[in-house]
Structure formats: structure tokens, C-alpha cells
Amino acid sequence: MFVGRQTQLARLNTLLRHVREDEDAKPGKALLIRGRRRVGKSRLVEEFVDRIDVPHLFFAATGRPVRDELRLFAEEVAASNLPGAAVFNGVHISNWDAALRLLATTLPDDGSVVVLDELPYLVAADNGFEGTLQRAFDRELARKHVLLIGIGSDLAMMEALNEYGRPFHQRATEMVVPPLTPAEVAGLLDLPAADAFDAQLITGGLPLICNEWPVGMPLMDYLQQAVGDPTSALLVSGERSLAAEFPSDVQARTVLQAIGSGERTFANIGRAAGDIPQGSLNRSLTALMAKRIVAADKPLSTKPASKDKRYRIADPYLRFWLSFLGPHLDEIERGRGDRVHSRIRASWTSWRGRAIEPIIREAVERLAPPVILDEHKVPGVVGGYWTRTNNPEIDIVVGDRAPNTKHVIALGSIKWLENAPFDHHDLGTLQAHRTQIPGAAVDTPLIAVARSGTAVDGVVHLTPENLITAYEP
Template sequence: MRRFIGRQHELGVLRGVLDQVRAAMGAGGAPGQCVLIRGRRRVGKSSLVEEFLRQAEVPAVFYTAAGQSAEQELAELVEAVAGSTLPGGELFVEEAPGQWNAAFRLLAEVLPDDAPSVVVMDEVPYLMNRVDAFEGMLQRAWDRQLSRKPVLLLLIGSDLSMMEALNDYARPFHQRGREMVVGPLNPADIADMLGLPPAAAFDAALVTGGLPLICREWGAGQGMWDFLRTSLESPVSALLVSAERSLAAEFPPQAMGREVLRAIGSGERTFTNIARAAGGIAHTTLSRATELLIEKGVVAAELPVSMRPSKERRYRVADPYLRFWLAFVEPHMAEIERMRGDLTLERIRERWTAWRGRAVEPLVREALARLLPDGDLPAAPVIGGYWTRGNDVEIDLVGADREPVAKRLLFLGSIKWLERSPFDAHDLAALHRHRAALTDDPVPLVAVSRSGVKCQGLTATYGPDELVAAWRRPG
């Protein structure tokens, strides 16, 4: 069994909150603590909490909602508590609470008074949807009973907007819990988990999106093309099925959001082109669909960063794995299902370099945001890009003091992510031309290259090793 990799920061946060519960015992007041954990589906939230419980070794119950009726969900909670390590959990079977209010009161009774415990409620948005007044009942139970016990309550959910709403000012549970966002495994975690060098770890991050379920099917030290070949040959591989399952849970098949997402995933980035690719839908319909996708964190909408306002908004699929799946897998699922994944693999080979060159940009920007300041460049509150309507000027990296309209540009840079072509004098000359189109100031120039730099005149240069190291920095 592969060991648990990464998430040390998140585990440390949870251990710290449990320590606060432990320290507050006997000190008066309410020792209970609550954490709201959110993140996209299949990103490993539940596995993180399972690992935390394994390390914590305290009495705990882990309950997962399943989108059933309120009565069925309550029955599942009773069964989970009865089979948990909470002392007195068998009382749930004997008492058989028939209402959620009664279940919360009984849960508080079985929680120990003299030792910390943990209560986990997974897929909370299902309960918010199916159980009438769930948030109000939870708030009352927390204020009156649960928080008075030395308990850590973990509320987990994959619907990002609903989990954010749970802590909203106008909602009953406002400010009862602190928030934790669980993202995908980062390139450093992936390098450690799969035994890959930094450049290959970035490729793996773009294919798997850092989703643990997919990474677990990637053999240690295995090359990307071998992994893709194996995954495309199996109709039940995580690479093939994870995206469809996630989308089915968030968007019904008839939802226009699916068509819009498919258009963006195919490579369309502007509003007009997305509307055309989605079948010529009306702009009002497209606006609603894109707003939903952005609200759910599936799509990112970005403006160019410069010292002048711009309306040239561009859209991209925020999750690298979903972006890969929409571009290469979903359009050709029929041929994969008839065991011709070899055709799909060749199609990926043909388009991989060009697709990767743009797909890696958000990861590079995040790495630089983590890496800076260093000896060459200052910290940048914003690291984005710049483009014009006709794409005659495109700058991959724009470090600035704010976005989208900056008061000060801190650096400009180019990303060249090719195996056998280093950043050279021709690339530097192009970067100089694009800087001149954006500003007259001698803003520092930066190059990020997969295979090195062969020119002078840059303020800073970065490669895969430095970028992966950004995720290994403490804090």
C-alpha cells in the first residue's frame, strides 16, 4: 500500500486545532472547535481527514451523507455513530432518534467529557439540500450542546459555493467554524509520490491534476506515455472516469454549463468564440452558464494585467486534469470504449507540446508566487499575463502590485516549456518587443524554461527544479 504523501500543512493545521481543544479542557468556556473543509471532488479531502484520524488516535465518528432523503441520511448517521469509536455509541441504536435535533442532542451526550474526540460529517451540501432547516439545527446544537464538549467538528464538502455559503454572514452557522481549502497535490508532492524528476512531475500534474485517485494508478517512476497508454486501455481507469463522475454530480447532462465547459475545454477562450463553439447560444444564457462555472470554481475568468484597463477577458478550465480530459479524452471516448485508445494516444502525442505550453502557465505563476522574493526579484502581489485582442502582443508573466489595472509593474517574463529548445536570444528579443508595446519603463525581464537558458540580459531565470522547490519551502 502506497504511503500517504503530502498534505503536511493541512495535517498540521488539524493537529493544531485538536491541540486547542485539548488545551481548553477544564479551562472554562466552550472547548469545542469546528473546521469547514472544502475542495473540488476527488481532491483527497476525505483521505486527508482519515489520515488525520489515524494519527490523532482519539475517539471519532466519520459520517458521509449520500444525497438520500432526510430520513435515510439520519439512519446512516445513527449507524455511523453506533459503529464508531465514540464511547456509548451503541446508545444511538437503543434510542433510535427519529429527528435530526434529537440526533444532535444524543451525539453530544455520547461525546466524552474528559478527552478530546472528533466528529466528521462529509458531503455536508447534501444535508443542506435534503434536510429542512439543517443549518439552523446544526447551529443550535453547536451553540447549546456540541461546542461545550471537547470535540473537533469537521464539516466537509465538495460544492465550493455551498460550503462558502455555510459560513456566510446571513446564514445560521456564520463564524462557528474556521475554513480550510484543500487543493490538489502539488508538483512537489507528485514528484515524491511517483518518484519523478521535476520536469516530469509537472507533466504528471497537468495530466492528473494532482488528484490522488489518479496518481495512485501511476506506477512509481513510470513515464507519462506509458501511464497514458495503460490508462487509455482500461475502461475503468481513474483517468477516464473521474471527470465524468465529478461533472455528473455537479451538472446534470442537460445543463448548458456542460456545453459551455466543453467549449472552453476545447481551447476556446473568448466569450464570442465560446458562444459559437457551444452551438451559438444566446449571450445571456452564456453569461449565466459562465457565472455558474466560475462560482463552482470549475472555470477561471482572467483579464490582462497592465497599467491600462482592458475588457479582453479570457476563460480557462481551472483544474488541469479536467482541462486535459476535455481536450483529449472526452471527445474521443467512443474510440476508447471500442478499445482503440492507441488512436487517442497518438492524437495526444501530436498536440501535447502545444497544449502543454499554455496549460503549464497557471502552475508556473503559482510557483513563482510561492518562490518570490528571492535574490533577483521582489515578491509580487499579483502574477498574471498580458494579451491584446488580436494576440499580436502576449506576455506570459506579468508581476504587478495589483490586478487587473496595476499602478506598478514589477517584472515581465516568458515561459518556454520545450524539451530540447532552451530560451535563447530570439526569445529574448521577442520579449523586449512585447515589453516595449506594454511600457516604456525598463521593467526587469524573466525567463522560465524547461530546458535551460542560452542568452544574457535577463534579471532572473527559472527551471523545473527551482519551480518544484517552491512547494517545498516551509509555510
């Protein structure tokens, strides 16, 4: 079942319409689509080409040697509905320059779509591919009424393809395919707002996982069903993503597992990863952050402390998978998913309390201010604050900018428990911490994000229902 993505589909249709109607000498256009693995980029484009009534080619690279990719490309073109596809029957192509020039001869005059999926594989396998693609686009493809779409999950590489100094610079527009939002998850699974945020922690908003979650099923019931099936998308998506990202980099996976187990500081990650040397740990963390798999957070205040950097898994689903599923796949495969489920149930509340923080901060940033603090009319950025000793540690800090905040607009606390509202004790703790954060004043507004409501006055109270409105159109 295909869900959501109406904004992206509309944009694709608009680009194709411009390609077909453009009377310039070079009507062809290029689009680079990026997004994390298994977020549904290829599925989106497949849905698009299925809905349109124009000839198209959809080629997915495999990471094989260049000669094999060229052979598969020729076979895919020959099997496509491009009007000149027959020229590829039985042809032997020795390089991408010849392949793309020949492709141009197959394209019609009234509009077509050419998709190169897993574009980073082609770039990695052939150092000259970017230049070849640029020349083919400038000399051949751009003169055709064709929409050329490149898709990739290597976020850093896909961003770099369009940067200044690279061959394809300024030749393509860009599109980012995000995960489904908590509001989309709520609508798809028919869950109340609070449960939808919890579901976001498990699925990461990945459509493939959401589609196997029965509508209306409670979270723990779905988990019990999923861990009982070794082929569940919830189980296999994590391993497939890691295998694609790190086919041979064992050390990066070890560091990732250390962060996934809950370690957040540089020193603790290094110890948990087997006391690897600092230089090696730095390289692994740099690579993980470049791939947008790991995020590094800094305390947000008027006196930022760069040495107090903390690391986390950027993808909620992968964080859940590394914490509960990946280390215990052997149990699931031998039919003891019940043990995994019991382990999740026992640790869920404490694990969720930390894991929900980045998602809540994103939602608050979408709302804050002026929506929640009317007297402040700047957009606002949201982070957290901590010291090396975690005294204090503040869940929410709203500043006027990042990373060098000039004014702390508000600060707050997250209490994500089913049966415990934000109470006087929580308020007293937050008021005491307000005096310890650089840039805050005694009258700095306070925010309480509480799953079960609040029993006190004097705070801006945000419920799950408030937060989910941040994702509405």
C-alpha cells in the same frame, strides 16, 4: 498509500489537543474543510481518525432525501465506537434537531471527533439544516470535548457557511486541502522537475491518480497504460466529478466542454456551445466560476481591459480530461485506447504550451520578487497580457498589485520545449512586446522561463529546477 498532507495532519492534531485539554465551559470546536473533488479531503480525515486514539463518528452524506439521510446517520452512529452509540440502535429519528441532540448524549468527556462528510448535500436537502446545526453546536456539542469536522467539495457553499449573516458564522475555523504541488508530485513519482510539471498537467496533483502512476515511469508510458484500462483513475475521476457537480445541468456541461476544447473568449465559447443565448451563457459561466471550475483571466497592465476577459478550466486535470479523454471514452471502452494515446502524442506539445502557462505563473508568483528581481521588494502578482487581436500576447507580467496594477515590475516569456532553448529570436520578440504593454518601460526586466535553458544574456532565466523550489517548505 497515504502521502503528504503533514501540515494538515499537524493542524488537525493541534485542534484535537486543544479540544481535549480546554477547561472552558464550551471546549468543543468546529472545522470546515473544503477543496475540489477527489483532492483527498475525506482520505485526509480518515487517516487522521485512524491515527488518533479517541472515539469518533464518520458520516458521509449521500444526497438522498432527508428521511433516508437520517436513517443512514442513525445506523452510522450505532455502528461507531462512541461510548453511547447504543442509544441509536433501532431508533427512528424524524429531524436533524433530534438527531444532533441525541448525538450529543453519546459523546465521552475526554475527547471525540464527529465528521460530517459531503456537508453541502445536507444543506441542499434541508433549508433549515444550517440553523439546526448552529443551535445544536451552541447548546449541546460545544459543551462537549468534541472536534466537529464538516467536509465539502462545493467550494462556494463551504465558504458561504462561515460568512457573516449565515447561522454558523464565526463558529468554525477553516481549512483548505489543496492538490499536491509539483514538488510533491516530483517526490512521489521520482520525476525530474520538468517532468513533474508535465505530470501536474495530467494529474492535477490529485493523489488518487498519482498513486496509480508507477514510480519513475515516463509520462507517455503512463498515459499508454492508463488509456488501456477503462477503470483507471485518470479516466473515471473526470466523469465522476462532472456527474457530482452537474447532475442535471446539461447546459453548464456543454459550456464547460466548449472551454475544455480550447475556446477562451465569450463569443467563441457561445458558438462552440451551440450558439446559446448570451443570457444563458452568462448564467452558465457565472455558475462555473462560482464552483471554481472555470477561471476568468484579465490582462495585467496599468490599463486593464475588462472586455478582453478570457476563460479557462481552473483544474489542470479536468482541462486535460476534457481535451483528450472525455470526448473519446467510447473508444477506450471498446479497447481502442491506442487511438486516444496517438491523439495525445500528436497534440501534446502544442496543447502543453498553452496549458502550462497558469501553472508557471503560479510558480513565478511564489518566487517573484524579491527572489528573482532583487531590486524590487514588493510581493508581486503574476498574470499575462493580451489584446483582442493577440498582438501582442505576453506570457508573464509581474505587477505590484491586481487588478489595478500601478507598476509593471517585469515581463517574460515561457518556452516549454524539450529541445529548443530560449534564443535571440525569442529575446527580440519579447523586447519588441515590452514597448507595447501599458506600464512597461524600455528598461523593465525580462524573464525567460525555459524548459531547455537559454542561449542569450540580458534576461532572468528560470529553469524547471528553479520553479519547483517555489513549492518547498
